[in-house]
Amino acid sequence: MSIRCEIVSQDRMVYEGDVDIVVLPGSDGEMGILPHHSPVLTTLKFGLIKIRTNNEEHVFTVAGGVAEIQPTIVTVLADAAENVKEIDVARAETARQRAAEALTQVKTEDLDAYLALEAALRRSNLRLEAAKRYHDVKRSVFKEE
Amino acid sequence: MASAREMRLRIRSVKNISQVTRALQAVSASKVRKAIAALMGTRPYATKAWQVLTHVAGQPGRDTLHPLLTARATVRKTLVVAISGDRGLAGAYNSNLIRFVLKKFGNYSNPVNYIAVGRKGRDLLIRRHNNVIADFSNLPPAPTFADVSAIGRLAVDEFLSGNADEVFLVYTDFVNMVRQDSTVKKLLPLEVDTTTERVENYENSHRIPAAYQYEPAEGEILDEIIPRFTALQVYQAILESLASEHAARMVSMRNATDNANELISSLQLQYNKVRQQTITSDMLDIAGGAEALAQANIHSGGENG
Structure with missing residues (x-):
């Protein structure tokens, strides 16, 4: 039994x-979706999407977005993934x-620019952290936690 | 007839022009390929987002769901987002779009405001005394979503604040290299046709009536997804228009190059004629001179001998 x-x-x-x-x-909060999940519409925060198929595991960084969950399909509309x-x-x-x-130099009055830069910084921190943790590592994504 | 020297200069200048137009054509050809690739990249997100929206809109009680999904009973003010190019030399690309806009909205039943994207369109709209409330010109050559999301946000703000009761998007749809169609699309309120989706997914239809569980609250999610989707539609329209603009420029530059080459060959023919005529008349002069000399020699020789 699988879910798309x-x-x-x-x-x-x-x-x-x-x-x-x-x-x-x-x-x-983090949620694990199995096949036949009831329909949910949720926003996502910065974080990791983990996927397991028969013999593979994939990890994705996601910088916010929306996920639609249906019994047979999960659709993630990511701002960046x-x-x-x-x-x-x-x-x-x-x-x-x-x-x-850039964040140290931007004027704090310029709220839009500040927020954009802050988001960029959070995004790169997330990517780095994820890369360090899961790059070339053979251990299971799911078992360690 | 012009002198040979003048003709040579004229041929050289036409050649220079044809080189410029050929270069522009090559540049546009590569740009149009990039624009098409960018356009294809946004399609999966747009179709998926649209599916999600259709599902949400198919939920019971849709008219109270979200202000951006709700049609207003009376429409008093209209907003049009008109997407044109920043630069000319693209054949009738810009003027076609503006002519289309004015045909649709020139004699509209209620007052129309415009958001102009692109310098050429803005200038044309202002010259015809239209009310342009915002101008997004000089976009980067390959705009990212972040570059243009402000346009969608402005449209949403205008709609929510009541400055506009409906918002239309006018852009040039890229069909293929030689065909681009001016297109109008309703941006807000978002019209979601739930019936077609149900027919398409008939075998899956059992899952559509199931009510969603929303995390966090339903309003918050829709607040998040609908403005973003609107901005995405604007982004896609801009990418379509960009591809169309480059294609139009490429075609018009190819025509210009062809015309220049034709002109060059006819000028060259004319020049050759002029040159040949000069040579002929010079030869005649020389021959005439030699003949005269010979005659004179015979004459004087006869006297001496």
Whole structure:
């Protein structure tokens, strides 16, 4: 028994496939979705989406968004999403430094710019953390916690 | 007929022009490919978001669900988001769009305000004395979602504050390289047709009536998703328009290059004629001179001998 999972960000399809379980960072707490889940519509916070299929596990970073859960399908509309395997740690690190630097220089009166930069910083922190934790690591995503 | 020198100069200048137009054509060709790729990338999100919205709108009690989904009983003010280009040299691309806008909304039953995206469209709208309330020109050549989300947000704000009772989006739909259609689309209130979705998913229809559980509250989620979806529609329309603009420019530049080449060959022919004529008349002069000399020689020789 499997449930279909589709993760899309505004500029591309990030993942689609039939999976056994999806773990989402819902805004009211993490939730594990199994097949035949009752319909739920939830917003997502910054965090990780974990997916397990027969023999594979995938981890994705997600920078907020909305998830629609139906008994046979989970649709994630992410503001930005990325497979942890695709994260380039060196680039993520420079992006984080750039964001942190820009954040110290921006005028606090400019609220929009400040919030955008803060979000960028949070995003890069999240990506880095995820990459460090799950890159090339063979241990199970699900068992460790 | 012009002199050979003037003609040479004219040919050279036409050649220069054809080189410029050919370069512009090549640039537009590569830009149109990129614009199409960007457009394709947004499609999955847009279709998925639309599906989610249809499901939500299919829930019981839709008219009280969210102000952005609710049609107003009386429509007094209309807002039009008109998407055009920042630059000319794209054939009739900009003027076609504005002509379409004015045909649709020029004699509209209630007052119309405009949000202009693109410098050319803004200028044309202002010249015809239309009320432009906001202007988003000089967009980056390959805009990201973040670059243009403000346009959607402004449209939502205007709608919610009551400055507009309906919002339309006018843009150029990219059909293919040689065909781009001016298109009008209703942006707000969001009209979600739940019946078609039900027919399409007939075999799955048992799951649609099931009420959603909302986390957090239903209003908050819709507050999140509907404005974002509106902004996405604007973004997609801009990408469509960009692809159309580049395609239109490419075609018009190709025509210009063809015309220039035609002009060059006819000028070249004319120039050759002029040059040949000069040579002929020079030859005649020389021959005439030689003939005269020979005659003179015979004459003087006869006297001497």
